[in-house]
Amino acid sequence: MTNVLLVTSSPRGGASYSAQVAQEFAKEIEGAKITVRDLSAHPLPHIAADFVQAAYTPDADRSPAQRQALALSDKLIAExxxxxxxxVAAGMINFGVPSTLKAWIDHVARAGVTFRYGxxxxxxxxxxxxxFLLLATGGVYSSGAxxxxxxxxxxxxxxxGFLGLTDVETVLIEGVGAGPEATEKALVGARSKAASLATAFAA
Ligand SMILES: Cc1cc2nc3c(=O)[nH]c(=O)nc-3n(C[C@H](O)[C@H](O)[C@H](O)COP(=O)(O)O)c2cc1C
Incomplete structure (x- = not known):
């Protein structure tokens, strides 16, 4: 059995290409037991002062309220x-990650838990x-202006990578803003690459 955490994040919900290809891909992984973290349907709160103060208080000194402030982060990190x-499935939003995904990153990047300074x-x-990153973009960014x-x-x-996830393969679904034909071509290419990656992973 392979535990697969599938994180989807596009604000386009069911229309999301990155989520669609990522779902298909996760199912193609041999023996996959999939846990879905759908950040679009269930957005996380922004981290705030209570979170930061709790996170930077040594574990043994945390109050019950501070433990509560970290409970969601603990759950996401456990996943x-x-x-x-x-x-991780993401569409480019204003040249970066969807804010839902940024909120997830803020919850899972914890000093002493997911990274440390040695x-x-x-x-x-x-x-x-x-x-595996499944990334959809309206424009083309892998080359060009x-x-x-x-x-x-x-x-x-x-x-x-900072958190230790350094063994990364990326599937791009690029140029979907250029119309249905370009979108279809991008999806065919992405699905083909994703299928090859799933096969290579099983080997
Ligand atoms: C609010 C919004 C902002 C976007 N910003 C960009 C952008 O800055 N650059 C870009 O190339 N495409 C941009 N796009 C296009 C998306 O990247 C494209 O629709 C992609 O397919 C989204 O991923 P998804 O299919 O997984 O939802 C934007 C789309 C939306 C809805």
Whole structure:
């Protein structure tokens, strides 16, 4: 059995290409037991002062209220820790991640829990997992004049890598803003790459 955490985040709900391809992909993983974290249907609150104060209070010194302030974060981190495979689906929103996904990242990036600062610098603690990113964009950013505007792919690789999720494969669904034909082509290419990745993972 492979524990798969499927995180979907597009504000386009059921119309989301990234969510659709990611769902198909997760099911293709051999022996997958899928836990879905649908951030679009069930958005998380922004982290706030109570969260930050609790997170930076040593565990042994936390009050019951501070433990409560971290309860959701603890749950989301437990989902990640239990996962052998993390699948993150996101559409580009205003050149970056959907705010729902940013809120999730803010809840799961916890000093001393998912990363720590050691003698040789920061160390990610979510190790030994495979990560797949399924990313949809209206424009094309993998090459060309708009590449510097891509704050989605580099950001996700950076922050997830910081947490220890360094073994990452990415499937792009690019250029869907260019009409139905371009969208169909992007989806066919993405589904084909996703199927190959699922096969390679099983091998
Ligand atoms: C509110 C909003 C903002 C968007 N901003 C961008 C953008 O900055 N750059 C871009 O290339 N596409 C942008 N798009 C297009 C989406 O990236 C595209 O629709 C993609 O398919 C969304 O992912 P999804 O299909 O998983 O929902 C935006 C779409 C929406 C709805």
């Amino acid at each position: 990640l820790q239990a996962a052998d495979v993390v699948v 003698p040789s610098g920061p160390e990610g603690l979510l190790t030994g997992k495979k990560t 708009y590449a510097p505007y891509d704050h989605l792919t580099p950001y996700l690789n950076g922050v997830l």
